[in-house]
Amino acid sequence: MDSSMDWNQLKADMKAAAAELGIDKIGVASAAPFTELRERLERHRELGYESGFEEPDLAKRTEPELLFEDPQSIIAIAIAYPSKLQDPPKSEPGARRGIISRSAWGEDYHSVLRERLRRLEAWLLERVPEGRFLSMVDTGALSDRAVAERAGIGWIGSNCSIITPEWGSWVYLGEMITNLPIPPDAPVTESCGSCTACIDACPTDALIGPGQLNSQRCISYVTQTKGVVTDELMRKIGNRLYGCDTCQVVCPENKGKHATHQPELAPDNEKVKPLLVPLLAMGNREFKERYGASSSAWRGRKPIQRNAVIALGNFKDASAVPALADVLRGDPRFELRATAAWSLGRIGGAAAFDELRAARGRERDEAVIEAIDRALTGDTASI
Ligand code: B12
Ligand code: SF4
Numbered sequence: 428m429d430s431s432m433d434w435n436q437l438k439a440d441m442k443a444a445a446a447e448l449g450i451d452k453i454g455v456a457s458a459a460p461f462t463e464l465r466e467r468l469e470r471h472r473e474l475g476y477e478s479g480f481e482e483p484d485l486a487k488r489t490e491p492e493l494l495f496e497d498p499q500s501i502i503a504i505a506i507a508y509p510s511k512l513q514d515p516p517k518s519e520p521g522a523r524r525g526i527i528s529r530s531a532w533g534e535d536y537h538s539v540l541r542e543r544l545r546r547l548e549a550w551l552l553e554r555v556p557e558g559r560f561l562s563m564v565d566t567g568a569l570s571d572r573a574v575a576e577r578a579g580i581g582w583i584g585s586n587c588s589i590i591t592p593e594w595g596s597w598v599y600l601g602e603m604i605t606n607l608p609i610p611p612d613a614p615v616t617e618s619c620g621s622c623t624a625c626i627d628a629c630p631t632d633a634l635i636g637p638g639q640l641n642s643q644r645c646i647s648y649v650t651q652t653k654g655v656v657t658d659e660l661m662r663k664i665g666n667r668l669y670g671c672d673t674c675q676v677v678c679p680e681n682k683g684k685h686a687t688h689q690p691e692l693a694p695d696n697e698k699v700k701p702l703l704v705p706l707l708a709m710g711n712r713e714f715k716e717r718y719g720a721s722s723s724a725w726r727g728r729k730p731i732q733r734n735a736v737i738a739l740g741n742f743k744d745a746s747a748v749p750a751l752a753d754v755l756r757g758d759p760r761f762e763l764r765a766t767a768a769w770s771l772g773r774i775g776g777a778a779a780f781d782e783l784r785a786a787r788g789r790e791r792d793e794a795v796i797e798a799i800d801r802a803l804t805g806d807t808a809s810i
């Protein structure tokens with residue numbers, strides 16, 4: 428490594444270049460092990476609070492030297508995303524709409540941040556040709572939030588999110604481990620203070636304390652599962668098709684924060700607030716065309732379609748009965764048929780009950796038969 432290199436100057440130049448590289452905030456963390464996080468992750472696992480989407484190897488999650496030879500620092504980046512729709516289409520009786528969470532608006536953030544990290548690597552290599560880098564966004568082993576907190580990108584809010592003073596929590600995070608010994612930044616000094624708005628607003632009490640989440644009860648997680656959801660959680664999903672933004676929407680730190688300068692992240696209203704009924708019959712090809720470029724597509728079309736069925740039940744809109752009956756009659760996936768039975772039961776009325784009785788006579792799947800029976804008797808408590 429070039430011994431005459433002024434690393435403080437390189438860091439200052441890198442920060443000055445961030446905007447032209449398309450990066451909204453950049454910070455540097457030491458590559459020392461995340462010892463305190465390790466203990467937190469162990470407790471989190473013992474309590475059964477993991478979602479199952481995390482990297483399972485806790486050593487890899489907390490020891491950068493297991494991922495990269497001789498790590499000297501970690502460069503963290505944040506990209507701000509929009510929080511508002513312009514002239515959103517109305518959700519009306521007979522034309523009900525669902526909502527995709529803000530973190531899945533626009534182009535998949537994984538590809539956007541990876542592209543920014545590649546630009547940053549190229550910028551660094553021009554100045555330090557011996558540089559080595561390992562970049563990651565979301566799917567890497569490290570905790571993106573723990574790295575961002577250490578690098579001074581923002582503080583860990585009670586809702587678990589990294590909150591930046593500049594963009595609120597409406598930011599995606601990514602990082603690169605490097606052999607460049609860039610001096611670390613200090614964590615930000617702001618905090619949530621005495622606010623508890625997110626904990627109070629969480630629809631399922633999934634935030635069991637400041638910065639501690641029981642993922643199994645988090646609606647964001649539930650919308651990404653593929654099975655049959657419990658009655659309690661189906662009611663609480665509301666019209667969410669993917670993800671949940673409630674604990675960020677209520678956050679006073681997010682007031683007025685709405686970044687529109689990243690063109691790839693601009694939402695398409697009809698995709699992020701779509702009509703529900705047409706989603707039910709959407710084939711794989713149409714799904715890939717509509718949602719293939721969005722981060723909401725990673726679990727395939729089944730969760731989104733199941734959530735659309737749930738949303739129609741929660742709207743209790745009788746005009747959706749024929750479409751739900753089509754699902755109950757003809758969808759090959761038992762999870763969709765069982766959920767359609769729940770929704771028809773929730774909507775109620777003669778037409779819905781006629782469909783449920785007809786389905787009771789022809790259905791062969793035990794789980795669906797059970798769901799139909801509960802819907803017919805009005806007992807949805809234990810689905
Ligand atoms: C698994 C996962 C989920 C799971 C579990 C979330 C969770 N809170 O654990 C589910 C599916 C529920 C989920 C939901 C969401 N996710 Co997610 N998810 C992840 C993933 C892959 C791993 C997170 C993880 O390891 N969780 C385990 C916990 C224990 O660790 P952690 O959250 O990383 O860090 C915590 C500890 O460090 C602890 N901590 C450390 N020190 C200290 C000190 C104190 C005093 C305290 C109190 C706590 C504390 O607090 C941190 C924050 O929770 C990361 C990407 C990544 N590789 O890190 C994205 C990530 C966290 N998700 C992200 C987003 C955007 C979301 C959603 C907002 C999406 C949505 N709109 O629905 C929600 C938010 C839900 C919530 N309230 O956290 C962003 C967060 C951006 C940001 N500004 O913070 C990330 C970083 C992806 C990215 N690269 O941008 N997610
Ligand atoms: S994302 Fe939704 S369900 Fe999850 S903690 Fe936040 S408000 Fe609660």
Ligand code: SF4
Pocket residue numbers: 584585586587618619622623624625626674677678679680
């Ligand atoms: S709502 Fe209040 S407590 Fe929750 S993250 Fe925002 S500032 Fe912190």
